Amino acid sequence: MNECLFCRIAGGDIPAETVYENAQVLAFRDISPQAKSHVLIIPKQHLEGLNDLAGAKDDMLADLLRAAHEVAKVLQIDQTGYRLVSNCGKDAKQSVLHLHFHMLGGEALSERMV
Numbered sequence: 001m002n003e004c005l006f007c008r009i010a011g012g013d014i015p016a017e018t019v020y021e022n023a024q025v026l027a028f029r030d031i032s033p034q035a036k037s038h039v040l041i042i043p044k045q046h047l048e049g050l051n052d053l054a055g056a057k058d059d060m061l062a063d064l065l066r067a068a069h070e071v072a073k074v075l076q077i078d079q080t081g082y083r084l085v086s087n088c089g090k091d092a093k094q095s096v097l098h099l100h101f102h103m104l105g106g107e108a109l110s111e112r113m114v
């Protein structure tokens, strides 16, 4: 059995509130939202994080970013604005080792680090 939490969500073993899906990408609401709209956008292909993009299928990152725009439209935050963040590794406090982008929006967000 696949032990990766997000692979199990993508496979339908663990329920999640899907907001967008295509052949390569799944977007679902974060279990612990940090903003009014907080969605996780993942590739269905398992990669641990940004350091593993060399093993990604062709155009996977471009597909993911195009899908992010579709997610923003579904959430109706494409015009009001949003933040897209991927935590990579220990110092960034990545807790799930399956590449994902957090999409945060739906309200004025707190101060930025960058």
Ligand code: DGP
Residues within 6 Å of the ligand: 005, 016, 017, 028, 029, 030, 031, 032, 040, 086, 087, 093, 094, 095, 096, 097
């Ligand atoms: P990160 O810390 O960047 O690796 O983000 C992992 C996110 O995953 C975190 O914001 C909480 C979320 N999360 C953890 N477990 C689950 C789950 O079972 N379901 C959903 N929907 N989100 C989860």
